[in-house]
Amino acid sequence: MIVPPHDELQGWLSDAEAAELVRQTRGKTVLEVGTWKGRSAVVMALNGAARVVCVDHFRGDAYAGAADTLADWRRQVEVFGVRDRVHVLVGDFRAVLPLLALAAFEVIYYDADHEYEPTRDALRLALAAAPGAVMCVHDYAAGYPQVIRAVDEAAAGTGRRVRVIDTLAVLETP
Template sequence: MPEDLLRCAREARGFMPEDEGDLLFAEAVRRAPHGPLLEVGTWCGKSAVYLGAAVRVAREVGNADAVAFTVDHHRGSEENQPGWEYHDPTLVDAHDGRIDTLPFFRRTITEAGLEDEVVAVVGRAPLVARHWRTPLAMLFIDGGHTDEHVTNDYLGFGRWVMPGGTLVFHDVFEHPEDGGQAPWRCYRRALTSGSWEEIEALGSMRILRRVQGEPGDPT
């Protein structure tokens, strides 16, 4: 990963361990030449820098159409709200008292010089998913961590991953004492569906390859 972008990724606000970020970048480099990358849940843009860096690498070797999309409403997940463990009061908009990570995301992407590589879609994932029709080379799910949100992201966008494309789950914890269980349950659901096979695991990150179905088919 280019040193300037690696530095931006490391310094950006977020919750991505460095080794998992490196793995995300490596998988995105493999997939970016084959079609769009999409992440659900970007927070302040830390993971988007890893994806945008992969897009830049792909473009430098002739894949001019490589691109990464991010989908986020930028109001924070449940655990980011006041009174919860991951609340950060510096991200609250003084005007309306709500979390607003969009300015911080924009600053991260601007400082990284990735405004042409990363396209922000601002909105709630289920609504965006209802209108999404573009086959994906890679899907990264790292949005809300309730069963409802993770499952909606998987069902709404996972169906658009192309054959041979990959589905990346973050914050997958087998044991409750290590973290929330919703991503684990959704990851297991994908594995048992017959549509996916696991190809790599590191920390809380799991990478699955689509082995059955065409874009648009239910997963």
């Protein structure tokens, strides 16, 4: 498995989380909601994801800090040679997701807003539109109680079991 060091490709994805994402996405079409500087997108593409479509407004947030990260994202995709498999849609995910054919994605990876309502809404939309997709959510951890709440509610509402690897929640199909 190829996982660039954090000083070469910034992000908060642990090696265990990266390994799980790679396992879930190898050979598949992936939607990544929230990409920041592209660490997880690059890792998935380097390790066999067929296609990764990233949605982000690239303005940062209260957790990562306010910053324009689109240039960093584009540079990382180029430097690591995955431009042919990683694509970007720039905009707020709440506006972009309803425009996508979500059923076309086999894996949906959410690492965007860390508040309850946006996380809940993204999960509801994704799970309703792509019921067969594997759903992964980053930051399922004590520091993000709103993410935990939204994930647990989504899982309960769909009969999925939540399996956690470090801070990566995988909502497994029943």
